[in-house]
Amino acid sequence: MLPRRLVLALLAGLPLAACNARGPATVAAVDPDAAWYIGTMPDQPYDVPLVDRSRMDPKYRRQTVAYTGLERPGTVVVDIDERVLYLVQEGGQALRYGVGVGKLGFSWKGTATVGRKGVWPDWGPTAKMVSLNPDLPRTRKGGVDNPLGARALYLYQGGRDILFRIHGTNEPWSIGEQMSSGCVRMLNEDVVDLYNRVPVGTTVMVKRNGKYRV
Template sequence: MIPKAILVVLAGLSLGACVTAATPEPAPEATLKPRDRELLARAPYQKASIPAPYQRHIVDYHRNEAPGTIVVDSDARFLYLVLPNKKAIRYGVTVGEEALAFSGIAKVGNMAEWPGWTPTPDIHKRIEGLPAHVAGGPENPLGARALYLYANGKDTLYRIHGTNQPEYIGTAISSGCIRLTNEDVIDLYSRVKTGTTVVVLAPGTGQPSPMSGAKVAGLGNN
């Protein structure tokens, strides 16, 4: 998976809350293709009420990653897309349970719209009765888009993807992957490309979850 040396570096990173205003950022309608509108209209789940902190925002960003980098704070359940001028788009996410969580530095090695899903042998062991493959569509756990994370030229088997369970945004229940609402992952997908750097911070090095009572608006580097 990810070299231990990289994990040690990540474990040493500290994040401080930056008390700044966060500006809601609706997804531009242009990111939705006709197929997206058709499939989302047939989604087999209720439209979830995403808590305000986990709705998409533009925030101040005070770490040193270059614009275009994706940074995931699993502790706070946030994904940041770094923008120029010390800003970032912040998305709410579902992350992996602690024993299953991924951390490290990776690249987006592949990208897919409405991807199919082939459960790994480990997932088959943990969840009985899964099919060998699930075709792409609104019933698929990968949702509307998937970014496949690679390290050292190899597929890590971890993904950033959509979801058919938007009600769990802001929690840690996944099998290690990072889930966004389908609308948010479509927006993110439209802004990144293959080769994008992805930094997933090690557990315990991020901010507290805003749902635990902490006031969180931005991401600091102190």
């Protein structure tokens, strides 16, 4: 069953959600987001909106590709420049997902681990985001119109949350773009797939200009 807010968006042209980039949603005569959705995937406590992948650049569709990197199987590798995330597999292959990344000056790079995982997680802005936009809500409950989407992987270094996430998005058109407040965003159906494959403790390497170190 379609979530009520998604039904309203599809039928009435209302924005699906606020997000890190745009702030609170506003009523619009025509909602470009609604045309991206073709149904839902069963999930709890909300169904996951499914995206019409034919609208995407084929590069950003989930697929298995050849992989020549030196990282161990099971490692997550994010290439900020290419706007893709790899989950390294055995036999010189990787699952590749399209992602959206941080605006210039907001992206983080380095090596971390998945410290915890969240299902339809609540969202709250970082102190930096609040300083840039004081009108941001201080918290938003999980759901289809939450900026973190259906799943989130929280990255840690030395046992501490570094406030960098790999998460879903309610703005599918932003995949392949450089416009978030720093985190890596994925289609909701893709982040569910990755969530199911990646345990807590997984190594995550985020690179820019071919390098992981700042």
